[in-house]
Amino acid sequence: MKILVLESWNFPNSSLAKLQDYGEVFFDKIEESDRKQLLFEIEPDALFIGLGVEITKADLEKAKNLKTIITPTTGLNHIDLKECEERNIRVLSLKGEVDFLNSITSTAEHAWLLILSLLKDFRKDIFHVESGRWNRSEINTFELNGKTIGIIGFGRLGKILREYAKAFRMKCLIFDIDPLKAAQVSEEERSDLDHLLGSSDVISLMASYATENSKMIGEKEFGKMKSGVFFVNTARGELVDENALLDSLRSGKIAGAALDVLDNDSSWNERTPANHPLIEYSKKNNDLIITSHVGGNSKEALWKTREFVVNKFIMSLSS
Secondary structure, X not given: OEEEEOOHHHOOHHHHHHHOOOOEEEEOOOXXXXXXXXXXXXXOOEEEOOOOOOEOHHHHHHOOOOOEXXXXXXXXOOXXXXXXXXXXOEEEOOOOOHHHHOOOOHHHHHHHXXXXXXXXOHHHHHHHHHOOOOOHHHOOOOOOOOOEEEEEOOOHHHHHHHHHHHHOOOEEEEEOOOHHHHOOOOOOOEOOHHHHHHHOOEEEEOOOOOHHHOOOEOHHHHHHOOOOEEEEEOOOHHXXXXXXXXXXXHHOOEEEEEEOOOOOHHHOOOOOOOOOHHHHHHHXXXXXXXXXXXXXXXXXXXXXXHHHHHHHXXXXXXX
């Protein structure tokens, strides 16, 4: 069996050594600009990928021997799942691995970093000092204490974020399309989407992505938000209408936004697209913070998740 591991530098050596007991293992190099080309050169039976590698229908048509794709992610929109199903290619991931995922907190921590950065005017303050200024009156900061945070999506990460909000003495409103998840909080915190949008000072999007909820936050939803709201997305870029978000920033309807994800960023090959409207706006405006989909990228999370999917793959070989 041929096993190709892309982004192999993110895997513990102990896990890579385990794989070598089950076949010939190939690794990419960090300096390779198009590591996906190895898929066609090596023609592996099993392929390990991360969010930085998109597997399309055209790729799968060329990958004649591929039987299993393994990804240490919960989101799967970087893989053409329909084509995999038609070609009888298994996809192993972290989706549904609730017990294990409860130990991974880095995305929720990053969401909280972005919330604090917005309310403390962090980006502007850093540039302020770097430019030689020391005038506190030019920096607008806010306390979280007493403010209302609306959390859209009450899965694993939404629950952790609620814990952080409580520690900062915030009021919480929770919306989830699944009534069983929403029922896990008090009636006082449980909310429909419209009420959450209109009542929250901070809105954090933590929902899972599916085709049916693409652009679930668009012009209508931004219009229902209270003026001066702060908006944070660490879920998936596909959940937000980016043109509507940009319009809301330009109009001043929302006071600031922080994004760790952008639409279709899983297909970017380690470079941002030229003239991306949100990125261009952020270069000139401190009310938009963009980070490079690093929420789940802590050293601990990288190693734990990759160790987990390697073990899951090995266990699947005997099933």
